[in-house]
Amino acid sequence: MNTEQTKRGIKVIGIILLIYAVLVATHEGEFWPFSIYPMFSQAGNPWTRAMVIDVTDVPDEIMWQLQNPDQKTGPPVSMREIGVDQIDYSNFISKTEDWTGSRRDAVRLMFGPDNIGNSRWMAAKVHGKMIGSDSVAVTIQPFLLVTADSVYMNPLLDESHYFRGGH
């Protein structure tokens, strides 16, 4: 590129930058592949992730109770082994606000009835937050019991945990 073409190149980049700015400003920072790269920008906030625990052999009166990672009621189910993207699953559980029948069934279909078989899998929310100034507390909240043909909500949680949208 000669000097003139270089100037034209910078002008083109400037125009792209303008389009980039408009698109990310009007789409909450993301219009792929444009992004403001906000990952990890809000530090120190409590977080929520999700995991699946195999509760096939766990008594009903125990499986719904709050747990911590060192004392789970059953072994974790590996998302990789059942072909589910962990980040997808985690976001699906933590970002869904209204757990309608179709949304609950979507979890069952995501796991795959064939993968579940005769087992009972507990889809759990996992919460983490700073306690005081020197430790992180992590708790596991059983959320949806998933079998090959049904999905059950936690009877110990009130409806506001499942229908924050007011349905």
Place this chain on the structure above:
Amino acid sequence: MKWTDNIGRGLFEPERETSSGELWFFKFFELFVAVYTILFVWEWGWYTQLRNVEVVLPLGLANYIDVSLFFDHNLALFNAALITILVILCFFRLGPKWLYMVVLILFHLQYVIRFSQGEIPHSQNLIGMSVFCFAIGAWFFPGAKQIPRFVMGSIIFFIGLGYTSAFFAKLIGTGFNWYDGRHLWLWISEKSIDILSREGFYHPNLLQQMALNSTAVASVILLIGWFTEFIGFTLWWKKIRPYTTTLLIGMHFGITLTMNIRFDAFVIQLILVGYPWYKLVDHYLTTMPDSVRRWV
């Protein structure tokens, strides 16, 4: 000299003659982008077909069209097949000069179809930005010697901008105390759940143990990473570029070790665009036998 001229000279190097090595390396880079584009669109297409049921979080064009239409009837796979064909045509410069733009739009569509489930990953953004720069380059700088300079220069510009933007996003989102080591504790514990759920087991590595045992160590890790992001824009100048690239690659290895997040395509691309590989190709071209060189 205006500051825009200064950046332009750093990115597009108007004084330097185009060499054979540069053209060969550029074609290799285009192949790398084409291969990753094809890999991504098929990976996303298959996942969509098998797993996506409902739209949880609409991104990009999914705010305007119902992408759940693509969850069934193999439509995401048809889109992948179409992108594959178009990418091959673009690679061989067959078809109109706006063909890469069509690839970009379909690639964007495939991304928002696949990532409608709540996750907003960024590890594929560099490949997406590269396709975008190829689309602009093929349209506005179609000459055989112009397109490599524009594409590589603009990719480097947006990589540098992205890292520095990430620095400011943290500064605005949290403030100067972003590097407080206890923030890293929260992220390590968060990622540990992802690993436990993904693999079925989790054991912290040595660096994670060191960070969890000392706020000071955790703070230093964050501070180094944050500073490295800030200087991302120095990629725009060719003399500093290899050093900044090395720091950025180091930062990504640090993120992988502390938070178990891998950026394979990202790091490979950094290695490809951050160092003057054309010099190495030129060196081999000048030292190879005449008969082979003439063929090349």
